[in-house]
Structures are given as structure tokens and as C-alpha cells.
Amino acid sequence: MEYMITISSKIFVAIVALEHLFILWMEMFAWETVGKKVFKNALPGELFKPTKSLAANQGLYNGFLAAGLLWSFFINDAAWQKNIAIFFLACVIIAGIYGSIVSSGKIFFTQALPAIFALIFVLLT
Numbered sequence: 001m002e003y004m005i006t007i008s009s010k011i012f013v014a015i016v017a018l019e020h021l022f023i024l025w026m027e028m029f030a031w032e033t034v035g036k037k038v039f040k041n042a043l044p045g046e047l048f049k050p051t052k053s054l055a056a057n058q059g060l061y062n063g064f065l066a067a068g069l070l071w072s073f074f075i076n077d078a079a080w081q082k083n084i085a086i087f088f089l090a091c092v093i094i095a096g097i098y099g100s101i102v103s104s105g106k107i108f109f110t111q112a113l114p115a116i117f118a119l120i121f122v123l124l125t
Contacts, residue, residue, distance in 0.1 A: 002125075005121060005124045005125055006125050008121045009085075009118065009121035009122045009124070009125050010073070012114065012117050012118030012121050012122075013069050013072065013073075013085055013089070013118045013122065014069075014073075015114055015118070016069055016089065016092055016114050016115050016118050017065075017066045017069035017070050018066075019110075019111070019114065020062045020063070020065045020066035020069070020092070021062075021063070021066045023059060023062040024059045024060070024062045024063035024066060025059070026038065026059065027055040027056060027058050027059030027062065028055070028056045028059035028060065028063075029059075031048060031051075031052050031055040031056065031059075032048045032049060032052060035048060035055060036048050041104075042103060042104055065088055065091055065092055065095075068084065068087070068088035068091075069085065069088045069089070069092075071084060072084040072085040072088065082122060082125065085118075085122045086119065086122055086123070089115045089118050089119040089122065090119070092111060092112070092115040093112050093115045093116055093119065095111070095112075096108055096110075096111035096112025096113075096115060097112050099111065099112075100112065
């Protein structure tokens with residue numbers, strides 16, 4: 001059972017990291033194409049070009065979250081690995097909750113909830 005919890009925690013952490021790598025790519029390199037499709041209901045189409053640099057900055061921060069989560073896979077010390085994963089998952093959860101309050105409730109389900117599941121599994125290891 002413990003093995004399954006460990007594997008589940010790694011899978012959920014990887015999913016959250018991959019999601020934030022996607023967000024990095026979208027906000028930094030595909031804001032006016034993919035970003036426009038993803039955020040079609042949140043932002044008028046004419047605002048994507050003038051907000052390109054702002055989105056790129058946000059994308060960079062999402063990349064840092066992904067990097068921290070991926071870094072946790074390469075730490076040999078189990079306690080440090082867990083602590084780093086907890087820290088970056090907590091950052092994702094807080095950002096997801098904040099985003100759901102100020103932008104769209106959908107963000108809670110797409111960003112915060114997967115990170116909450118990952119955090120639960122990490123805490124169980």
C-alpha cells in the first residue's frame with residue numbers, strides 16, 4: 001500500500017509540473033494563439049497583443065513552479081524531497097485559489113485541485 005501511495009504522489013506531482021510547463025509555453029510563446037483560445041471568455045480578443053509581455057512574465061513564474069516540482073524528483077534525501085514538493089505544491093495551491101477568486105472559478109479545478117490531490121499523497125508518504 002505504501003508503494004502505491006508513493007507512486008501516486010509522484011504521478012500527481014508530475015501532472016502538476018507538466019501542467020505548469022504547458023502554462024509556461026502558452027503564456028510565453030503562444031499567448032496570441034493558444035492563450036486566446038484558452039482565455040476567450042476571460043479576456044477580449046483585442047487585449048492579447050498588448051498583454052503579451054505580461055502573460056510572458058506570468059508564464060515565467062509558472063515555469064519556476066514546474067522547475068521546483070521537477071527538482072523534487074532529483075533530490076536523494078527523502079525528507080528534503082518531500083519538503084520541496086510540499087513547498088511548491090503549496091505555492092500552486094495558493095496561486096490557484098487566488099486565481100479562482102480574482103479571475104475564474106475554473107482555475108480552482110484546473111490548477112489548485114490537482115495540486116491539492118498531489119499534496120495529500122505527498123503528505124501520506
